[in-house]
Amino acid sequence: MKVYTNIGNTGTLKVLIAAHLAGKSVEKCLATFEDGIFTGPQALPLLEVDDLLTFFSSNAAVQYLFPTLDLSENGQCQQMLEWEATRLQPAVAAIVSGKSVASDIRQALQSSLQMLDKLLQKNKYILGEKLSAADISIWSTLYPVCFDDALKQTYISGCDNIVRWNTNLASAKAIQQAVQQWGWSPKDQYGASSALGIPQIASIVSPIGLPLKDRKNVLITSALPYVNNVPHLGNIIGCVLSADIFARYCRQCDYNTLFICGTDEYGTATETKALEEGITPREICDKYFDIHNAVYRWFDIGFDYFGRTSTKEQTEIAQKLFLKLIDNGFVSTQSVEQLYCEKCERFLADRFVEGVCPHPGCLYDSARGDQCDKCGKLINAIELVEPRCKVCSHKPTVRPSEQLFIELGQLEPSLRTWISSAEQGWSAPARAVSRAWLRDSLRARAVTRDLKWGVPVPIDKHAHKVFYVWFDAPIGYMSITQCLTKHYEKLWKPDKDVDVKLYQFMAKDNVPFHVIMFPATVIGVNEGHKLVDHIFATEYLNYEEGKFSKSRGVGVFGTDAQETGIPSDVWRFYLTSIRPETSDSSFSWVELGTRNNSELLNNLGNFCHRSLSFCANSFKGKVPDVTLTPADLELIALVNREVISYVQNMEKGRLRESLRHVLSVSRLGNQHMQAEQPWVLLKGSEQDKVRGATAIGLCCQLVALLCALLAPFMPHTARRLREQLNIDAVALRINPQNPSLVQYLPAGHIIGKPEPLFSKIEPELLEKLRAKYAGTQSDRAKQNGDAKSSPSKGSVAELEAAVEEQGNKVRQLKASTKDKAVWQPEVNKLLDLKKQLETAKAAPKETTATPSESVASLEKAIAEQGDKVRKLKASTKDKGVWQPEVDKLLQLKKQLTAAQAQTNAASTNNKDDIASLEKAITEQGDKVRKLKASTKDKAVWQPEVNVLLDLKKRLAALQIK
Numbered sequence: 001m002k003v004y005t006n007i008g009n010t011g012t013l014k015v016l017i018a019a020h021l022a023g024k025s026v027e028k029c030l031a032t033f034e035d036g037i038f039t040g041p042q043a044l045p046l047l048e049v050d051d052l053l054t055f056f057s058s059n060a061a062v063q064y065l066f067p068t069l070d071l072s073e074n075g076q077c078q079q080m081l082e083w084e085a086t087r088l089q090p091a092v093a094a095i096v097s098g099k100s101v102a103s104d105i106r107q108a109l110q111s112s113l114q115m116l117d118k119l120l121q122k123n124k125y126i127l128g129e130k131l132s133a134a135d136i137s138i139w140s141t142l143y144p145v146c147f148d149d150a151l152k153q154t155y156i157s158g159c160d161n162i163v164r165w166n167t168n169l170a171s172a173k174a175i176q177q178a179v180q181q182w183g184w185s186p187k188d189q190y191g192a193s194s195a196l197g198i199p200q201i202a203s204i205v206s207p208i209g210l211p212l213k214d215r216k217n218v219l220i221t222s223a224l225p226y227v228n229n230v231p232h233l234g235n236i237i238g239c240v241l242s243a244d245i246f247a248r249y250c251r252q253c254d255y256n257t258l259f260i261c262g263t264d265e266y267g268t269a270t271e272t273k274a275l276e277e278g279i280t281p282r283e284i285c286d287k288y289f290d291i292h293n294a295v296y297r298w299f300d301i302g303f304d305y306f307g308r309t310s311t312k313e314q315t316e317i318a319q320k321l322f323l324k325l326i327d328n329g330f331v332s333t334q335s336v337e338q339l340y341c342e343k344c345e346r347f348l349a350d351r352f353v354e355g356v357c358p359h360p361g362c363l364y365d366s367a368r369g370d371q372c373d374k375c376g377k378l379i380n381a382i383e384l385v386e387p388r389c390k391v392c393s394h395k396p397t398v399r400p401s402e403q404l405f406i407e408l409g410q411l412e413p414s415l416r417t418w419i420s421s422a423e424q425g426w427s428a429p430a431r432a433v434s435r436a437w438l439r440d441s442l443r444a445r446a447v448t449r450d451l452k453w454g455v456p457v458p459i460d461k462h463a464h465k466v467f468y469v470w471f472d473a474p475i476g477y478m479s480i481t482q483c484l485t486k487h488y489e490k491l492w493k494p495d496k497d498v499d500v501k502l503y504q505f506m507a508k509d510n511v512p513f514h515v516i517m518f519p520a521t522v523i524g525v526n527e528g529h530k531l532v533d534h535i536f537a538t539e540y541l542n543y544e545e546g547k548f549s550k551s552r553g554v555g556v557f558g559t560d561a562q563e564t565g566i567p568s569d570v571w572r573f574y575l576t577s578i579r580p581e582t583s584d585s586s587f588s589w590v591e592l593g594t595r596n597n598s599e600l601l602n603n604l605g606n607f608c609h610r611s612l613s614f615c616a617n618s619f620k621g622k623v624p625d626v627t628l629t630p631a632d633l634e635l636i637a638l639v640n641r642e643v644i645s646y647v648q649n650m651e652k653g654r655l656r657e658s659l660r661h662v663l664s665v666s667r668l669g670n671q672h673m674q675a676e677q678p679w680v681l682l683k684g685s686e687q688d689k690v691r692g693a694t695a696i697g698l699c700c701q702l703v704a705l706l707c708a709l710l711a712p713f714m715p716h717t718a719r720r721l722r723e724q725l726n727i728d729a730v731a732l733r734i735n736p737q738n739p740s741l742v743q744y745l746p747a748g749h750i751i752g753k754p755e756p757l758f759s760k761i762e763p764e765l766l767e768k769l770r771a772k773y774a775g776t777q778s779d780r781a782k783q784n785g786d787a788k789s790s791p792s793k794g795s796v797a798e799l800e801a802a803v804e805e806q807g808n809k810v811r812q813l814k815a816s817t818k819d820k821a822v823w824q825p826e827v828n829k830l831l832d833l834k835k836q837l838e839t840a841k842a843a844p845k846e847t848t849a850t851p852s853e854s855v856a857s858l859e860k861a862i863a864e865q866g867d868k869v870r871k872l873k874a875s876t877k878d879k880g881v882w883q884p885e886v887d888k889l890l891q892l893k894k895q896l897t898a899a900q901a902q903t904n905a906a907s908t909n910n911k912d913d914i915a916s917l918e919k920a921i922t923e924q925g926d927k928v929r930k931l932k933a934s935t936k937d938k939a940v941w942q943p944e945v946n947v948l949l950d951l952k953k954r955l956a957a958l959q960i961k
């Protein structure tokens, strides 16, 4: 059988895939006029089975080669093939043509993809659990979209089910063989007419970013955030956001890019959180994996894959590497003194101990067992002064336990050689940390712990121990890649003739295990694993005057950012502009407003809107041709200088610096506009009009350039700007070899409708947010709880109405989009309102009872609530669970005090005499004494003390009278 094709025809890809899947052999022939069968690109491909049978429709050919036998499915299969041929394929053809396409075509593709994503939500394949001709046909048609970074970003990001289905099919051997036989890059599709008859086999595009010969292959990792809380803004700029900006830049430069990340799920951070929330570590991982995923999607972080470490792949790789280290003689066993809590009957992991920091000059009294949050220094838990178990507050004792160590000393010479050759490619903080570590000789380091939640040590004698996170976490990058593709070793152990550059993003605290522990492991294993080329580590971002802390809940968290109503792109912009590249930096609400209002609104937004509005109003939206003057050439030279610096800084991971150069371009544009005054020129002589048109034409080109340069930092804004420019992402590439202003918009190109890009952030809002996000997460929750526990009059009715309204909002949102990132915040609000309603319903009602009746019922309520609190405290240590109930108890006690005062007042008013007051004081004094003797809990006896004091005051007043 022969398939006749023109270049890059995805119809041919369908036929070849069907043939490979069915185990049939089809020869690919490039059709030329000489064949006598070539009747134009529309008629290709053409499957010639034999002299008698020829298929002119690729879908029919697919069904012939790969028949879908189930008759009940045939109707659906036909429908899907028809949909592919009449709706999907024409939209894809228009989009990948590289020409500007009308927005309704883009929308048509988007809604087709949404429909497909929905279909794949429940099923593995399009028609259910079985692969069919529909999968083959649709997958091939979408190939140029799914395997072009910019198009994928624009159209597929957010379609998680399509991504899964695509990845699954792309990893099938038969499909890979078919892609190989097909032999074109996605960009060659529909380019056939320009290259008719000239066989032009481009580099094969790799499914799922696998590395290719003769391409720049870029593997990007972001540090894997712990699931011990929602990520805060420090985490976001320290790893995922920085890595995302770089990945977007790489895709725009057309590097073969793969960006992976995931949650770091093992270790004590998770165990501590599980203890705090009273659920299992697995439940914590599942809960926070979803939260992280949603937060990152809201921030527009475009991972190629976001995985997690608590997988069988992680266990397999970690154990395998460790056994290899043992075989190669780099593991030893040592007895280690560890803190043991007699009360909890277990060894305490570093994070389960707190105490005074042993470093002179710091002495912070709540230092963790592994690191001090105040001075940042690493700590050996047994060196903590006055250690206490975090679970029960008991003082732990020191006991010996056998642990396994990696012999870093033996690996040190090779490690030093590698570091001295590699560190030029690292950021200054990464170099500083690695040099500090290498100042002294390296000592063996324990890589096991007496914990349960982790990868078990694969040695019988130590099977009850797990690996320490410093050993475990960097292995996560590999295991997460393995979850994406079984060919993960092509990236992590690349062939000699394939160049893969590994870029890793993190903050300074992660540097030691990325430059010492993991490389030492890889060197010790000696199996050709990839060593990092570029570590782009940052310093720390601080919060206003303090420090961000995930474990203590201090700072602004991803979900908080979402709630402010400030767009995610503005957050991305501000966080990048304060990225701690050379020293620690600080987040400030006031500065967030200033930068938005001055740099985005007044500088960048103003320039883009002004330029495009001139083009729309004075040139009917047609980009004018330019006749360059020396002043224009000078402007172009200045702009090019900025673009060169932009690229140079990007390549070195200095993202903050690059962003500065973007703003310089728009500043130059604004200055040019002011100097040229096109609004005057356009009213002048013919020559002036030419100059005016040139000014506007040049400014429009600058807007397109800004759109390209800005895209890695502000993807949503760039998308909007592209719509206004009426240009596709693929047309806005950056050429790192020759960074310069290029004519992105041909003269005569029609732009879209100009719209303002940014809006002002008012100082009042910032002040409110600053006040709202002061203190810790639990302070805020408590404040909410307090507000909830004293609902205002009529609040039950109000809350019921609010719950109903919010419920409707959530239903509408869920019906309109599958994007959890969009509706989850509203669902959270709904849950919060429901909780408030519950509390309001449970709170004591205002009554017309007499004071003594109130006292009785309050005493009963207090007794019941006291029981509830005691039971809760016995069942869980999670303060988050019992604190709201304790708050309710305190509230009830306050009410009781007030009611008692009223009762006393009532009784003493009736018989306001010294004798009865003295009697009441004696009784009350006895009550107080007894209570104080029975409990140290001030909350219990203080209300009674208050009653006593009140009685004494009354007596004093009477005595004076």
Ligand SMILES: Nc1ncnc2c1ncn2[C@@H]1O[C@H](COP(=O)(O)OC(=O)[C@@H](N)CCS)[C@@H](O)[C@H]1O
Residues within 6 Å of the ligand: 223, 224, 225, 226, 227, 233, 234, 235, 236, 237, 238, 239, 264, 473, 474, 505, 506, 507, 508, 509, 510, 538, 539, 540, 541, 542, 548, 550
């Ligand atoms: N204040 C901070 N500023 C910048 N970057 C920060 C800050 N605090 C932490 N980080 C970085 O965030 C990521 C994630 O941190 P997390 O504590 O969640 O996780 C880990 O450190 C490990 N699970 C990483 C294993 S690879 C990290 O890069 C911090 O350096």
